[in-house]
Amino acid sequence: MQIPASAVCIVAAFIGLAPSGAGAQSVTRDAAACATLTSLQLPGLSLSITKAEWIPAGSTPPATPTAPPPSVTLPAYCRLDGVLDRRTGADGKSYGIGFALALPGDWNGRFLFQGGGG
DSSP states (O other), X not given: OOOOHHHHHHXXXXXXXXXXXXXXXXXXXXXXXXXXXXXXXXXXXXXXXXXXXXXXXXXXXXXXXXXXXXXXXXOOEEEEEEEEEEEEOTTSOEEEEEEEEEEESEEOSOOOOOOOXX
């Protein structure tokens, strides 16, 4: 599976020129950096950011109806929701590739991308 260049570009826009390698330093972002992502546009890409929400440290993961309430707290992060290649199909319905990213406020310079097809 290829990593879509759009996903890498979105993350790169949030983190800026982040350090990499063994001597990487932490890059810290905040609510203001998160909010600027709502106006993110990339040349040659149909991108629509539908939500950029700063979640402060100490929040808990969402509860699920089949599991006990989570007992862990999360670090601060930016929850980013968007749509790639939004279009109207021949049937008149709206289509696009929806995505959600949780971009950490205190980033360690590493990036792991996983996708689930469907």
